[in-house]
Amino acid sequence: MKIILSLISLIFLISIPIASADIVGKVTYVVDGDTVDINQTRIRFSLVDTPERGEAGYKEAKDFVKSLCLGKSAYVNLDDEQPRKSFGRVIGVITCDNRNVNEMLIINNLAKIRTEYCSVSEFYDESWANPCQECKRK
Incomplete structure (x- = not known):
């Protein structure tokens, strides 16, 4: 009986989304190292910029995101200060396997921070977005 109750509790806890998850x-x-599709919604990683197709590092960044996220559950904390970007993509911080993928790309030197967006992102003061802290907010 204890095992059954423990399993039910575990299933319940796993089914609760992260509190900050909007998606x-x-x-x-x-799509590439800084864009994924979740629930038929294209999501651009907030503040993070990885190499584009044909540039050095493109494949490494894309493969890294695939290894962390493809086919897995993800949580997106939308960037409330810039809800949509060009191409109609939603912008946010992506979490796969309980890892902040935006941060993991920076830590692994697969991406850089787009400082021109620091003034319009709610995530400008996150530790992984350190270059933003040197920029002034508007």
Whole structure:
């Protein structure tokens, strides 16, 4: 009986989304190192910029995100100060396997911070977005 109750409790806890998640779903496609599809919604990683197709580091960044996220559940904390970017993409911080993927890209030197967006991002003061802290907010 204790085992059954423990399993029910575990299933309940796993099913509760992270409190800050605005979007919860499965990553079905990795577009590149800083863009994924979740629930048929294209999501751009806030403040993070990875190399574009044809540039050095493109494949490494994309493969890294695939290894962390593809086919797995993800949580997105939308950037409330810039809800949409060009191309109609939603912008946010992505969490896969309980890891902040935006931060992991920076830590692993697969991306850089787009400082021109620091003044319009709610995540400007996160530790992984350190270059933003040197910029002034508008």
